[in-house]
Amino acid sequence: MNILILGAGYAGLRAALDLDSMLRERNGSAPPASITLLDQNPYHQLVQELHLTATAAIHTREAIIEFERILRRRSLVLLRQGRASRIEPLQRQVLLDDGTALAYDWLIIALGAQTSYGNVPGAREHSFALRTFDEAIRLRDHIRNCFAEAAKTSDETEKRRFVTVAIVGGGYTGCQFAGEMAAWAPQLSEEFGLARNEARIALLDRSPVLLKQFGQWATAEAERVLDRRGVSVYLNTAVERVEPGALYVSEGRVLRAKTIVWAGGIRGPALLAEAGLPTDQFGRVLVDRYLRVQNQARVFAAGDCAAIPDQGNGTVPATASYAMRQGSHMAETIVAELEGRAPAVYEPLKLGELVSLGPNDGVGDPLGFRVYGPPALLMKKGIEAWYRSTLE
Ligand SMILES: Cc1cc2nc3c(=O)[nH]c(=O)nc-3n(C[C@H](O)[C@H](O)[C@H](O)COP(=O)(O)OP(=O)(O)OC[C@H]3O[C@@H](n4cnc5c(N)ncnc54)[C@H](O)[C@@H]3O)c2cc1C
Structure with a gap:
């Protein structure tokens, strides 16, 4: 057989x-x-x-x-x-x-x-996905290059675009990436001689909540933590099209970012x-x-x-x-x-x-209990370590 x-x-x-x-x-x-x-x-x-x-x-x-x-x-x-x-x-x-x-x-x-782009024009072509190891490496190297380029230009508008990271999708991938990105951005800025608060991180979701699977309380916690870390969260914001370095969202607004991460769904x-x-x-x-x-x-x-x-x-x-x-x-x-x-x-x-939600925070509902902050993160790390141990 x-x-x-x-x-x-x-x-x-x-x-x-x-x-x-x-x-x-x-x-x-x-x-x-x-x-x-x-x-x-x-x-x-x-x-x-x-x-x-x-x-x-x-x-x-x-x-x-x-x-x-x-x-x-x-x-x-x-x-x-x-x-x-x-x-x-x-x-x-x-x-x-x-x-x-x-x-x-x-x-x-x-x-x-696979990443689902939901028929949004330009999304596949002009954004980064984050579902495989190769994609993660590509994204990491791109962000680092953007900060390096930002340090070389004296054009303030261009500089801002290089250090802006827009994330589409407020599920597991989007929220976790946003939390880590918020911690990495000041380090990158320092490394390339930029002001520590120069970077912009925006997290967009078409629905009224982040982390839908947990419900309203987790949304509120995720928003609070990400906001504290300097991430701008835009809910009820649908992306209508993507062009190189630009996200066109509801009501004709445009968000300019050299890094667009698409975490808007799977298929x-x-x-x-x-x-x-x-x-x-x-x-x-x-x-x-x-x-x-x-x-x-x-x-x-x-x-x-x-x-x-x-x-x-x-x-x-x-x-x-x-x-x-x-x-x-x-x-x-x-x-x-x-x-x-x-x-x-x-x-x-x-x-x-x-x-x-970054290097010191998390949120979750293990066995139905709501956990926040460092204890949530510690539990998650414990589970990941346990998983690794099952493979050794
Ligand atoms: C950034 C990120 C963070 C996440 N965080 C969490 C979390 O904290 N907790 C959680 O529970 N879930 C999390 N998830 C979701 C979780 O990772 C997925 O639900 C899980 O990986 C699904 O497992 P799977 O076996 O179905 O697919 P995968 O783990 O994706 O495995 C699919 C495998 O199929 C292989 N494959 C694909 N196509 C082919 C092909 N044509 N031929 C041969 N091989 C192929 C791939 O190489 C891969 O090894 C996260 C997802 C992402 C992207």
């Missing part, structure tokens, strides 16, 4: 590691199975730390771990580096960019999401719909309560690329913590089916979420 896993992010890697442990534990009592883990990179990205990479708050390679290191004691997992370009469910195979076909008996789709990878799999309006593949792709007996999907029903209440949030638990669930389901047992229904475990 070949189990093929597409994507080794939070969901796919967890599924591979759990399958490896469960199948080795059974030591031959389960039918023999091979696990192929496909990823386009040779490393696992700690996506929930990428805003730190993008603002030089951590060392360059701290937010990635080489798969070789993670998998050295995982004898059943075969790592395959390559880019999936086409899924062919009828032929039970996946085609890679280089033309190779990978056959499967069981398929796990865990390809994550599933195009290859899901192209494969004829059922998808929602955001291009995420539709799965049932077992995380099984609708009408596909042996195809599962989870994480950001899947639309997973949340007990009659929309879909499960796209976060790393849910993705990981879904990865474990898919592994359990496949082992149950290999052994001829009935699989369990996936119940989203609501343990709460935490976000950082």
Whole structure:
């Protein structure tokens, strides 16, 4: 039996590691199975730390771990580096960019999401995304160059544009990046001989709240902290078009910034719909309560690329913590089916979420308790450290 896993992010890697442990534990009592883990990179990205990479708050390679290191004691997992370009469910195979076909008996789709630009003209072309390690490095280097250029010009208007960073989207990515950027900007200014308060950071969201998933109290806290750090928050502000160095927003207003970061939403990878799999309006593949792709007996999907029903209440949030638990669930389901047992229904475990708002602040609702400030940040760092430890 070949189990093929597409994507080794939070969901796919967890599924591979759990399958490896469960199948080795059974030591031959389960039918023999091979696990192929496909990823386009040779490393696992700690996506929930990428805003730190993008603002030089951590060392360059701290937010990635080489798969070789993670998998050295995982004898059943075969790592395959390559880019999936086409899924062919009828032929039970996946085609890679280089033309190779990978056959499967069981398929796990865990390809994550892509940045969604919501049909805003110019957004894709003239902004920076922050979803991958490469994007984080590109953004970091661009910002540093902008501050260097600002130091060289005597034109005050031009200087201001170089040191202005506009962030579109007040969710996890936008808020966390804004908090770190607010801490990095004075350091950069000092490094390049600019006034410490010269930089401008603007965070825009079309909705009336930041961090929608937490509710009004977290919005208020995030706004308060970001405001204190010098971030200008513009709510109810829709971006209508983007041009090089300029954001055109509601009521004909223009915000000029050499750095525009697009954190305005996500959508599933195009290859899901192209494969004829059922998808929602955001291009995420539709799965049932077992995380099984609708009408596909042996195809599962989870994480950001899947639309997973949340007990009659929309879909499960796209976060790393849910993705990981879904990865474990898919592994359990496949082992149950290999052994001829009935699989369990996936119940989203609501343990709460935490976000950082700069190097000393955070906000969150772990186990339903509201936490703020340094304790929230400490808890988040603790969870990230625990996650790393599960990969060693
Ligand atoms: C800056 C930022 C901060 C965040 N902070 C938090 C946080 O604090 N807490 C939290 O819970 N969530 C956070 N999130 C959200 C969280 O990171 C995602 O929900 C999580 O990464 C989803 O996991 P996943 O496995 O679905 O996808 P990913 O982790 O994105 O993994 C997808 C994998 O698929 C691979 N892949 C993609 N396409 C292909 C292809 N065609 N062929 C081969 N391989 C491919 C990628 O290389 C990647 O390894 C944050 C997100 C961002 C961007």
